[in-house]
Amino acid sequence: MKKYVLFVLTLLIWAVETQCFASPQIQIGNNLPQDVEVEGKVESTDVQVGKPFTLDLSLKVPYGWFVEWNDFATDTLSEQLDIIKRSEVERTADADSNVIVKQQLTLMTFDTGQVQVPPIALKYASSFDDPNRLNAYTDPIRLYSSTMKVDTTMAYKPIVEPIDAPVKFKEVFPWILGALLLVLLVIGIWYWSKHRKPKVDVNGNIVHGPVIPPYDKAVGDLKKLREEKIWQSGKVKEYFSSLTDIAREYIEGQFGVNAIEMTTDDILEEVRPLHFPKETYDKLKDTMEIADLVKFAKYSASTLESDTALNSMTDFVNESYAQYQATMSPSASLQMEGADHETQSATMKEEVTNV
Numbered sequence: 001m002k003k004y005v006l007f008v009l010t011l012l013i014w015a016v017e018t019q020c021f022a023s024p025q026i027q028i029g030n031n032l033p034q035d036v037e038v039e040g041k042v043e044s045t046d047v048q049v050g051k052p053f054t055l056d057l058s059l060k061v062p063y064g065w066f067v068e069w070n071d072f073a074t075d076t077l078s079e080q081l082d083i084i085k086r087s088e089v090e091r092t093a094d095a096d097s098n099v100i101v102k103q104q105l106t107l108m109t110f111d112t113g114q115v116q117v118p119p120i121a122l123k124y125a126s127s128f129d130d131p132n133r134l135n136a137y138t139d140p141i142r143l144y145s146s147t148m149k150v151d152t153t154m155a156y157k158p159i160v161e162p163i164d165a166p167v168k169f170k171e172v173f174p175w176i177l178g179a180l181l182l183v184l185l186v187i188g189i190w191y192w193s194k195h196r197k198p199k200v201d202v203n204g205n206i207v208h209g210p211v212i213p214p215y216d217k218a219v220g221d222l223k224k225l226r227e228e229k230i231w232q233s234g235k236v237k238e239y240f241s242s243l244t245d246i247a248r249e250y251i252e253g254q255f256g257v258n259a260i261e262m263t264t265d266d267i268l269e270e271v272r273p274l275h276f277p278k279e280t281y282d283k284l285k286d287t288m289e290i291a292d293l294v295k296f297a298k299y300s301a302s303t304l305e306s307d308t309a310l311n312s313m314t315d316f317v318n319e320s321y322a323q324y325q326a327t328m329s330p331s332a333s334l335q336m337e338g339a340d341h342e343t344q345s346a347t348m349k350e351e352v353t354n355v
Helices: 002-021 169-195 214-228 236-255 264-274 278-296 303-328 330-354
Strands: 026-028 037-042 046-048 053-061 066-068 082-086 090-093 099-108 113-117 121-125 134-137 141-146
Touching: 037 141, 053 066, 053 121, 214 236, 214 303, 236 264, 236 278, 236 303, 264 278, 278 303
Parallel strands: 026 134, 046 141
Antiparallel strands: 037 053, 053 099, 066 121, 082 099, 090 099, 113 141, 121 134
């Protein structure tokens, strides 16, 4: 019977020892392999309520070993300690090629009296592929937290008002420089606007911006409209709107008719006294009328009609301008006046001869 009891006790003792040595997952303080060192330290164990202090963590392992660092995802280290800031994790090597991993935590407590920094687990393994992760725990650190010390033997003093710090020149220099630059900019703009020479057209009228003759602008706009070919992409209404806008600007700029503000009928009525050839007048009339059908009557113009309208408007611009050069321009008027003067002189000479 005794042998049986001793056998059972031996089995129990062997099982307990086996379990203890087979579970090296938790290693605290100095109970670590010879080449592994873990440390957590503070500058002082005396801290103040609401005042930050730092906790330095480090773990040293042999070269080639793997460290799975705690990311400290929460903002609390314990019920008594808050994590205010986390530094970057540093990995260095010592003279013996050991890997040293470090990080600094900035902590703060709002409790008074005894405060403890709990053991912090830092995981490591003999290699990255080793599934057996070991925990190295720092030793707990006992702190004493106190409020700001007040000397109660001293007399009470009134609260001191904030003291104004002296203003330094380097602080106001950017403002002074900015003000001077602003003043110079205003003076420069005023001087430029005061002394610049205004641009005038051929009739002596002041114009703003570059002077582009109406004919040249119309020809350029028509060429650009032809190259864009927007009617071929289905934008027929936009195409005819652009075409009639070019015609209105040309007529107003070249002949002095307020065409931009007029309807098609009003424009045709105002253009009629200019005595364009009927073929030229009809090209303008037909193009403006089909444009009105497309814009206001939802008429679907064909590709041929769209292309013909552009050609007709181009012909109108060229032909009307040619007639303007021949009959209505200042140079043509001077030539006509000279011709009339020569005719009158010849008539008077003939009359004198007859007498």
